[in-house]
Amino acid sequence: MNKNDPSSGPADAPGTTHFGFRQVAEDEKAGLVRGVFDSVASRYDLMNDLMSLGVHRLWKSAMMDWLRPRPGMTLLDVGGGTGDIAFRFRARGGGAVTVCDINQEMLRVGQARAVDRGILRDGIDWVTGDAEALPFPDNSFDAYTTAFCIRNVTHPENALAEARRVLKPGGRFLCLEFSRVVLPLLDEMYDRWSFKVLPVLGEKVAGDRASYQYLAESIRRFPPQDEFKAMILAAGLSRAEYRNLSAGIAALHSAWRT
Numbered sequence: 001m002n003k004n005d006p007s008s009g010p011a012d013a014p015g016t017t018h019f020g021f022r023q024v025a026e027d028e029k030a031g032l033v034r035g036v037f038d039s040v041a042s043r044y045d046l047m048n049d050l051m052s053l054g055v056h057r058l059w060k061s062a063m064m065d066w067l068r069p070r071p072g073m074t075l076l077d078v079g080g081g082t083g084d085i086a087f088r089f090r091a092r093g094g095g096a097v098t099v100c101d102i103n104q105e106m107l108r109v110g111q112a113r114a115v116d117r118g119i120l121r122d123g124i125d126w127v128t129g130d131a132e133a134l135p136f137p138d139n140s141f142d143a144y145t146t147a148f149c150i151r152n153v154t155h156p157e158n159a160l161a162e163a164r165r166v167l168k169p170g171g172r173f174l175c176l177e178f179s180r181v182v183l184p185l186l187d188e189m190y191d192r193w194s195f196k197v198l199p200v201l202g203e204k205v206a207g208d209r210a211s212y213q214y215l216a217e218s219i220r221r222f223p224p225q226d227e228f229k230a231m232i233l234a235a236g237l238s239r240a241e242y243r244n245l246s247a248g249i250a251a252l253h254s255a256w257r258t
Contacts, residue, residue: 017154020217029154030130034103036152036211037081041105043206044082048148050201051178051194051215052249059245060088060147063176063252066243067143069094076141076166078131078159079149081106083113086124089145098141100129132158139168147176151222160235167257173237177228178219179244179251186247194219225251 016023019032040047048056063085069075069092077085081101089097101107107126114124129135131146131153144163153159163173181187194216202212223231225242228251232240237255244251 018221020214020221026154030102033152036214037103038105039208039211040206041082041103041109044106044109045084046206047202047212047215050198050205050212051219052246053193055246055249056148059176059250059252060084062243062245063145063147063174064088064092066252066254067145067172067174071095073142074098074140075143075145076100076134076136078134078144078146078163079152080145080147081110081126083110083124085145085147086110087113087117087119090119090123095142096123096125098125098127098136100127100131100134100136102128102130104128132162134162134166136166138165140166141171142168143172143174145174145176148178150175151177151218157231157235160232160237164236164257169257171257173232173253173255173257175232175253176250177222177253179222179228179248180224182244182248186249190249225253228253 015026017026017029019029024032052059069089071093072095074095075089075097077097077099079101080086080099081103083099086097086099099107099110107128111126127135131149132155144167150156150159167173181190198216199209199213203209206212225244225248229240229242232253232255238258240253240255242251242253
């Protein structure tokens with residue numbers, strides 16, 4: 001059994017949850033996660049480059065390919081404070097975007113990037129909000145996206161229920177997240193990269209070893225593809241399916257609000 005496989009560790013005790021491989025009180029996790037992203041916000045693209053070997057850009061393009069943005073389609077992007085998904089959606093011809101992130105530092109980075117691109121007022125709103133209690137009415141958006149966010153949420157099932165609530169009937173749910181590698185040899189190589197190399201790079205490049213250690217651990221604690229698909233269906237979304245990207249280093253999950 002892989003020593004970094006969360007299934008080999010203890011289950012969460014009542015009133016606790018996981019923060020990477022640590023057990024913490026449920027009410028502590030959000031603050032701990034906020035601290036991680038406060039630390040890495042200015043280097044968020046670099047973080048994704050290090051964790052995906054630069055391939056996250058192709059994965060996000062695949063997300064837009066599957067979503068097929070069109071004029072008038074409204075999007076809620078949750079946990080996307082730096083604007084990466086929002087900018088792609090707008091560039092592909094999508095309509096108004098609301099970027100919602102619990103981390104104000106991430107939102108500040110996204111707004112600064114929008115200013116640099118000259119698109120601050122071009123159909124993108126920036127809202128501070130919790131994925132588990134979104135500050136939007138029912139049936140508000142045509143599409144909901146989240147990329148590399150939901151594994152950091154204390155109760156992912158609550159975030160999924162909120163996604164369904166704010167989607168209009170017929171609305172689309174898409175989630176891009178690091179997942180379980182399906183090729184054994186690649187699995188071992190990626191495991192070594194994540195736990196031996198990534199924290200060292202985080203320390204050398206970003207001056208933050210601990211945050212990168214957590215991010216690697218958080219991937220291993222996230223449910224595998226079929227288990228997460230079942231969670232999506234349990235939240236009331238329908239027609240759930242997924243596509244493995246780069247042999248499962250990431251997975252793109254799709255579902256619909258009926």
